[in-house]
Amino acid sequence: MRLRTMSTFTDAPHIARIAEALWAREPVGSAALLVGAGFSRNATPVRASGGTMPAWNDIYGTMVNQLYPAQSGKATDENEQSERLLKQSGATSAYLRVAEEFEAQFGRNVLDKLILANVPDRQFTPGKLHKMLVQLPWADIMTTNWDTLLERAAESAEERVYDILRTVEEIPEARAPRVIKLHGSFPSHRPFVFTEEDFRTYPARFGAFVNLAQQLAMENTLVLLGFSGDDPNFLFWSGWVRDRLGSKAPLIYLVGALGLSAPKRKMLESRRIQPIDLAKLEMFETWPKSQQIENAHQWFLECLRAAEPYRAKRWPQPAAGFVPPLLHVSPVPDSRSPMPDPQSTDINTPVQKVRELVLQWRQNRTVYPGWIVPPFATSQLLWRRLSMRLDEIIGGLRALDEDERLDALFELNWRQEAALVPLVLTVDDVILELLDALIGRYEQLAAEPARQFRALALAVLRHAREENDAGLHKRWSDWLAPRLAEDTEGLERLTYESCLGLRADFDIDGLEAALNKWNVQGDSFWLLRKAALLADLGRDEEASLLSAQALNAIREQTQRGVTDIASWSRESFALLFRSSVLFGTLGDWRENGPVRDRFDMRQEELQSRGCPGHSDFFNLMERLTQPAPPLKKERESTRRFDLGSINRTFNFGPLDPRIDRLLAYQALRFQEEGGLPLRIGHAAVARQVVLEAARWLMDVAPTRAIDAFLWASTSKEFDTLFSRSTIARISASEADRLLDRVLRLIDAAKERVDAGNMESRFWMERLKSALEIASRVVLRTPHRAPELLETGLSLHADPRFPRSIDVGDQLRQMVSRCFEAAEIPAHDAMLLAIFEHPITRNPGNFAHGVRDPEETLPSDVKIGKPDPKWRKIVSDTLAALRQDDTRLAASSRMAWLFNAKLLNGKDLQVFGEALWDPAFVEDGLPSGTVFYPSAFLSFPKPAGADAQGALCAKFLSDAPLTDADLKSGALANLLREKKFLIDEAQLGALIERLHVYVANHAAVSARPDLFSGNDRNLAQECGRIVANLAMRARSSPAASEKLRSLAILDRYPLRLEAAYPWLLDLGVVTVDEATKGLRALTGSGDETDVLVLSALLDQIFWSKGCDADFEAALWPEIAQVVAVRAPSPLMSALRFLASAMRKEPARVPAKIDDVLSIGLARILEETEMTGPAEQLRYDPFLARYFGAALVSAMDRNNRGDPAMRAAWSKAIESDPLPDTRRGRASSFREHKAGGDANED
Incomplete structure (x- = not known):
C-alpha cells in the first residue's frame, strides 16, 4: 500500500524499501531487526505510578x-x-x-x-508498540536489551510463532523467526554485556552471535530501532558489521527520532548507515513532548503494517483490515487487491447494478492469482455471491446494448467458470442470443471484443458438449477452428473440448487421432490434461511419461522468491496425477512408497501456500459419497420437539432441483479442469468422484449423469446408477443416441482387443461395460433390438469373448434383454438369427462356462410365422446332438424346437435316436444334455429305451437321500411328472427315506456357507417333494399314514405348507392349521418363507380346487397382500392371482375385487415412471409386470373397478419400458411355475 502521509517526508523512500523487504516473502520477510534500549521506553508499567523504563x-x-x-x-x-x-x-x-x-x-x-x-523488568509489561512490532514478519529480531519485553510480546503474538534464543548453545535448535538476546537476558542469562571489557572481548567470547548477526545482515535488510547515534550498542554492532564485511557491508537502516545534524547524518551515511530520522516528520512537533518518541515509533510500525501487500490466496475477498486500527497512517488500497461487492441501494436500476458488478468483476479477474482450478471454497464463495444477484443480473443484461452486454457476459462467464458452474444453470440462453446477434459483425469487432466473443463461443462449445447438443457443438467448433490461429490458449481449449466431445461420443478412433495430432504449445498444464485423456484410453505408459514431463515443466517455470500461486496450483494437480501413477504400478509399491510420501509432504506445503488441489479432491470425494441432499419443495414441513408441533417452510421463487445438486456439477468440472484421469494402471483416480457425481445427478439431470457414468463405470455400479428406473426416465431419442455411442465403443473396444497389445485388458473391461450398458438401454429403443442382437452374436462367434469371464455374462444378458425389448413382430427374424448362429461348442474343463445364445431366450418368446429356414435349422441341430462337443448346446436348442412344434414325424424319430445314442447313454439315461431326468419320459425315444426303469433305479434306490438330491430339483420334478409311474410300495419307501433324511438332518446354520448350495432352495425343494408325495398318496392309506408320521417332525428342512391342498384332503393337517400357516407366510419377510409361499400357491393353482373352508380364507388373505403391498409376498400373490384370474376366473371370488382394485391402483400410482421408485420396499417393475397381467385378466372378465382398469390400460400404452406390455401379453399364455420371474 502507498501512504498518503509519506509524501513530504524525505526518508520515505527508505521506509518503502524496508517495507518491500519486510513483505517480500511468506511467512517471514527478508528484513531483520535489531532493537535497542530506547524501544523499551514504550513499555507499559504494571502500576499507574510506575513511570517509564x-x-x-x-x-x-x-x-x-x-x-x-x-x-x-x-x-x-x-x-x-x-x-x-x-x-x-x-x-x-x-x-x-x-x-x-x-x-x-x-x-x-x-x-x-x-x-x-x-531495570525493573517485571514492573513493566510489553506495550502496544511491542505487540505491533512482533506481529510484523521480521526474518529475525535481535536485541541488545536485557529486559524480557520482546519475548513476552512474542509469546502473545497471534500471527507469528517465535523461538527465543538467549545463549549460543541454543542456536542450533532455534528456528526463524527468533528473538535473539545478544547481550544476556533477565533474570539469569549472563553476563549482561555492559562494560568496556565486555564489548572488547565480545567477538571472542560470543563469536557465534557475531556470525549470526553477520549472516542476518548479509541475507536481509537490517533495521536498527531504539538506538541513538551515540548508543554504544549501536556503535559497536554497526562497527563489527562494517569491520567484518568491509566494502561488502550492506546498508543498515537506523530508525528513530534521532534529531540528527547534517554533519552527523553525513557521517553515518559514510559508514553505510542510512538514518531514518522520524523527528523530521511534519507532525512530529504537533505531538505532545511526552508522546513524540512513542508516536514516531508507532508511525513507523504503522507504515510497515500498512505496506502489507494483498495476500493473493485470499482472492476474491478484499484485503483484511488492520488490527489494531491505524492511527497515524492513511493507506491507499493495493492495486492487486480485489474490489469488494458493490453496496446495494434502492436507487440503482438493474442496468446500473450490472455495470457496477462488471467493474468489480473486471478488476477481480485482472488480479486473479492464476489457480488452474480455484480452491473449492473459493469456487463456492464465487457462486454464493453470484447466485444471490442472479435474477437482477439477468434482468440488467437484457437491457444493455449488444457491445456492453458482450463485455458483461464475458466477465460473468469467466467468473462462473471459476465457480465451476455450468452455463445451463444460469445464462446459456442469454449468451446464445447475443452470439447469434453479433456473429454477423464479428469481423468488424475490435481486438478485445473479438477476444471476448471467442471466449464466449468456447463457453458455448463446452455447454453444448455437457448438454449433448451435437448440432450446437459442431456449429461453434467449426466456427472457432479458423479463428484461433493467433490465440494459443484458445486453440488449446478448443482442442481439449474437441477431445472431450469425441470421448463423450465414444469416437475412439477420432479421439486417438486428435490426441496424436495435439502438440501442446500453450500452458504446460495442457500436457497433464492430455495425459489424462491418454490414460482414459488405456495408454498408461504414454500418460505416465507425459505427466512427468508436465510436472518437470511446471517446476522449471515456477518463479523463485515470489508468491507464484499459478505454478504452485499446477504443481499440486500434477503431483496428484503422478502419485496416482506410482500407486497404480503393481509390483513397485515398496519402491514408490517413499516418493509418494514426499509428494504428500509437498502437497501439505502447497496447501499452506493457498493451493489445496490435493485436499480439495479428496474432500470432494468424501462429500459426494454422502447421500445426495433432498430436493427443495415449495412447501416443506418438519416436526418440532413439542407434541403435535410442526414447522412449515415456504420456498419462494423458482425451484431448480439441479441447483440442489450443484456440488455434482462442480465436481465434474473440477475433474476436467484439474486434468485428473478416471484411472491409470491399477489405480482409480477420479473415477469415484465422477461416479458419485453421476449418482447425485441421476434424478435431476439424467443425461448429464449418464454421460459421466458411461466412461467411469464398471459392472459393480450398474445396478446402483444405471438401474431400470434410470432407463425409464431416458427419452427415446436420448436412448437412441446413447445406443449409437455405445455401439461405437463396442466396435472400437473389439478392434483394440483384436490388436492384442498391452492395452487389450483395459479394452476388454470397456467392452464388458459397453455390452452391459447397451443391453439396458435397448429397453428404451425396441426398434434397435435386432441390430444389437446381431452385434452380440458377432462377438459370441469369436471364442475369446464368450469364454471371457469379463464378457461372457454380458453377452448372455444381451440376448435376453434384446428379446425383452423387441416388438413381437421382430421376434421371428431374431429367433432365426439365434438358431442360425453356430451352435456353441464345449470350451473344455478349465474355461469359463460358455452358454449358447438360445439358452437365455425368455420363455415367453414364440414363433409367429413359419419359415422354410427352420427345416435346415432342425436338421443341423439334430446332427449336432450326436457330436460330443456340441451335444450340450444342441440339446437345449432341440428342447426349444420340440416345444415350438417344429419337428415332424421323421424329426421326432431322429431326435429320439440322437438323444438315446448308445455313445451317450449312462446308467440307462442319455447324458451330456441340459435336461432334468424326468424330461426323458416326454421326449421321443427309440424302441427298447426304458426311461421309466432307469429313473426308478436312479431315484428309488435304497440309498439315503442327501442335500444334493433335493437341491438339484430333479426329484421334485420327477414326482410332479404324471408319466412317472410308481407303485404303493415304492411310494411308501420313498416317504420313509425322506423321513430318515429329515430326522437326521442338522439344524439350519446361523452362518450359512456362502460357497455351498442355496439353503433357501433346500427348504423349498423339500416342500415340493412333500407336496408331490401327498398328491400321489391320496389313493394309498399306507402312504398317507407314513406322511402323517413325517408331518409330525418339526425339523429343518421339512416344510409342509406347499402340500396343504393334498394334506387337507388326507386329513394330515386341519383347516385351522393350514390357515394359520398361510397367514404366517404372508406376514413373513423371510426369503425362505417367500419361496415356500410361492410353492404353496403353485400347488393351489394346479389342484383346481382344495378344501372349501381353506379357499374361503385363502382369497381374502392374498387380496390383502395386494391391498397393503406387503413387500415380501407381493410378487407371489400377484403372479398367482393373475394366473387364476386368467385360467379360472370363476374360482376367484368377486368379493375380493374391490380390495384388489384398491391395491392395484396404489401400485400404479406408486410406480409411476415420472420419478424414481427406488424408495419402494418392493420391486416396482416386477410389480408392474404382474400387475399388468392381473389387470388385463380382470379386464377380459370385466372384473374390478373400471376406472382402475382404464388407468392401467393408459399406463401400459405409454410405459417407457416393455414390462407392462409383456405382462399384458402374458395374460394370454399358460401359467408357468418356478418362482418369481426374472429372479437372478
Whole structure:
C-alpha cells in the first residue's frame, strides 16, 4: 500500500524499501531487526505510578553516584569527578568506562545486581508498540536489551510463532523467526554485556552471535530501532558489521527520532548507515513532548503494517483490515487487491447494478492469482455471491446494448467458470442470443471484443458438449477452428473440448487421432490434461511419461522468491496425477512408497501456500459419497420437539432441483479442469468422484449423469446408477443416441482387443461395460433390438469373448434383454438369427462356462410365422446332438424346437435316436444334455429305451437321500411328472427315506456357507417333494399314514405348507392349521418363507380346487397382500392371482375385487415412471409386470373397478419400458411355475 502521509517526508523512500523487504516473502520477510534500549521506553508499567523504563543515562547516573558519592557542602575531588562524569552522560566512552570502573570497584556481582535493580523488568509489561512490532514478519529480531519485553510480546503474538534464543548453545535448535538476546537476558542469562571489557572481548567470547548477526545482515535488510547515534550498542554492532564485511557491508537502516545534524547524518551515511530520522516528520512537533518518541515509533510500525501487500490466496475477498486500527497512517488500497461487492441501494436500476458488478468483476479477474482450478471454497464463495444477484443480473443484461452486454457476459462467464458452474444453470440462453446477434459483425469487432466473443463461443462449445447438443457443438467448433490461429490458449481449449466431445461420443478412433495430432504449445498444464485423456484410453505408459514431463515443466517455470500461486496450483494437480501413477504400478509399491510420501509432504506445503488441489479432491470425494441432499419443495414441513408441533417452510421463487445438486456439477468440472484421469494402471483416480457425481445427478439431470457414468463405470455400479428406473426416465431419442455411442465403443473396444497389445485388458473391461450398458438401454429403443442382437452374436462367434469371464455374462444378458425389448413382430427374424448362429461348442474343463445364445431366450418368446429356414435349422441341430462337443448346446436348442412344434414325424424319430445314442447313454439315461431326468419320459425315444426303469433305479434306490438330491430339483420334478409311474410300495419307501433324511438332518446354520448350495432352495425343494408325495398318496392309506408320521417332525428342512391342498384332503393337517400357516407366510419377510409361499400357491393353482373352508380364507388373505403391498409376498400373490384370474376366473371370488382394485391402483400410482421408485420396499417393475397381467385378466372378465382398469390400460400404452406390455401379453399364455420371474 502507498501512504498518503509519506509524501513530504524525505526518508520515505527508505521506509518503502524496508517495507518491500519486510513483505517480500511468506511467512517471514527478508528484513531483520535489531532493537535497542530506547524501544523499551514504550513499555507499559504494571502500576499507574510506575513511570517509564529507565534508560542508559539513568543507570549511568546511579553508577556515578555510587562510585563518587557527593559530600554535602564540600568541594572534594569526589564531587568534582562526579560532576565531570555526569556532564559526560550520553558519551559512549563514558558509559562503558564508568561501568568498567564500577565492576573494578565493587565486583561483577554488584554490577549485575545494580542492573537488575535499575531495570525493573517485571514492573513493566510489553506495550502496544511491542505487540505491533512482533506481529510484523521480521526474518529475525535481535536485541541488545536485557529486559524480557520482546519475548513476552512474542509469546502473545497471534500471527507469528517465535523461538527465543538467549545463549549460543541454543542456536542450533532455534528456528526463524527468533528473538535473539545478544547481550544476556533477565533474570539469569549472563553476563549482561555492559562494560568496556565486555564489548572488547565480545567477538571472542560470543563469536557465534557475531556470525549470526553477520549472516542476518548479509541475507536481509537490517533495521536498527531504539538506538541513538551515540548508543554504544549501536556503535559497536554497526562497527563489527562494517569491520567484518568491509566494502561488502550492506546498508543498515537506523530508525528513530534521532534529531540528527547534517554533519552527523553525513557521517553515518559514510559508514553505510542510512538514518531514518522520524523527528523530521511534519507532525512530529504537533505531538505532545511526552508522546513524540512513542508516536514516531508507532508511525513507523504503522507504515510497515500498512505496506502489507494483498495476500493473493485470499482472492476474491478484499484485503483484511488492520488490527489494531491505524492511527497515524492513511493507506491507499493495493492495486492487486480485489474490489469488494458493490453496496446495494434502492436507487440503482438493474442496468446500473450490472455495470457496477462488471467493474468489480473486471478488476477481480485482472488480479486473479492464476489457480488452474480455484480452491473449492473459493469456487463456492464465487457462486454464493453470484447466485444471490442472479435474477437482477439477468434482468440488467437484457437491457444493455449488444457491445456492453458482450463485455458483461464475458466477465460473468469467466467468473462462473471459476465457480465451476455450468452455463445451463444460469445464462446459456442469454449468451446464445447475443452470439447469434453479433456473429454477423464479428469481423468488424475490435481486438478485445473479438477476444471476448471467442471466449464466449468456447463457453458455448463446452455447454453444448455437457448438454449433448451435437448440432450446437459442431456449429461453434467449426466456427472457432479458423479463428484461433493467433490465440494459443484458445486453440488449446478448443482442442481439449474437441477431445472431450469425441470421448463423450465414444469416437475412439477420432479421439486417438486428435490426441496424436495435439502438440501442446500453450500452458504446460495442457500436457497433464492430455495425459489424462491418454490414460482414459488405456495408454498408461504414454500418460505416465507425459505427466512427468508436465510436472518437470511446471517446476522449471515456477518463479523463485515470489508468491507464484499459478505454478504452485499446477504443481499440486500434477503431483496428484503422478502419485496416482506410482500407486497404480503393481509390483513397485515398496519402491514408490517413499516418493509418494514426499509428494504428500509437498502437497501439505502447497496447501499452506493457498493451493489445496490435493485436499480439495479428496474432500470432494468424501462429500459426494454422502447421500445426495433432498430436493427443495415449495412447501416443506418438519416436526418440532413439542407434541403435535410442526414447522412449515415456504420456498419462494423458482425451484431448480439441479441447483440442489450443484456440488455434482462442480465436481465434474473440477475433474476436467484439474486434468485428473478416471484411472491409470491399477489405480482409480477420479473415477469415484465422477461416479458419485453421476449418482447425485441421476434424478435431476439424467443425461448429464449418464454421460459421466458411461466412461467411469464398471459392472459393480450398474445396478446402483444405471438401474431400470434410470432407463425409464431416458427419452427415446436420448436412448437412441446413447445406443449409437455405445455401439461405437463396442466396435472400437473389439478392434483394440483384436490388436492384442498391452492395452487389450483395459479394452476388454470397456467392452464388458459397453455390452452391459447397451443391453439396458435397448429397453428404451425396441426398434434397435435386432441390430444389437446381431452385434452380440458377432462377438459370441469369436471364442475369446464368450469364454471371457469379463464378457461372457454380458453377452448372455444381451440376448435376453434384446428379446425383452423387441416388438413381437421382430421376434421371428431374431429367433432365426439365434438358431442360425453356430451352435456353441464345449470350451473344455478349465474355461469359463460358455452358454449358447438360445439358452437365455425368455420363455415367453414364440414363433409367429413359419419359415422354410427352420427345416435346415432342425436338421443341423439334430446332427449336432450326436457330436460330443456340441451335444450340450444342441440339446437345449432341440428342447426349444420340440416345444415350438417344429419337428415332424421323421424329426421326432431322429431326435429320439440322437438323444438315446448308445455313445451317450449312462446308467440307462442319455447324458451330456441340459435336461432334468424326468424330461426323458416326454421326449421321443427309440424302441427298447426304458426311461421309466432307469429313473426308478436312479431315484428309488435304497440309498439315503442327501442335500444334493433335493437341491438339484430333479426329484421334485420327477414326482410332479404324471408319466412317472410308481407303485404303493415304492411310494411308501420313498416317504420313509425322506423321513430318515429329515430326522437326521442338522439344524439350519446361523452362518450359512456362502460357497455351498442355496439353503433357501433346500427348504423349498423339500416342500415340493412333500407336496408331490401327498398328491400321489391320496389313493394309498399306507402312504398317507407314513406322511402323517413325517408331518409330525418339526425339523429343518421339512416344510409342509406347499402340500396343504393334498394334506387337507388326507386329513394330515386341519383347516385351522393350514390357515394359520398361510397367514404366517404372508406376514413373513423371510426369503425362505417367500419361496415356500410361492410353492404353496403353485400347488393351489394346479389342484383346481382344495378344501372349501381353506379357499374361503385363502382369497381374502392374498387380496390383502395386494391391498397393503406387503413387500415380501407381493410378487407371489400377484403372479398367482393373475394366473387364476386368467385360467379360472370363476374360482376367484368377486368379493375380493374391490380390495384388489384398491391395491392395484396404489401400485400404479406408486410406480409411476415420472420419478424414481427406488424408495419402494418392493420391486416396482416386477410389480408392474404382474400387475399388468392381473389387470388385463380382470379386464377380459370385466372384473374390478373400471376406472382402475382404464388407468392401467393408459399406463401400459405409454410405459417407457416393455414390462407392462409383456405382462399384458402374458395374460394370454399358460401359467408357468418356478418362482418369481426374472429372479437372478
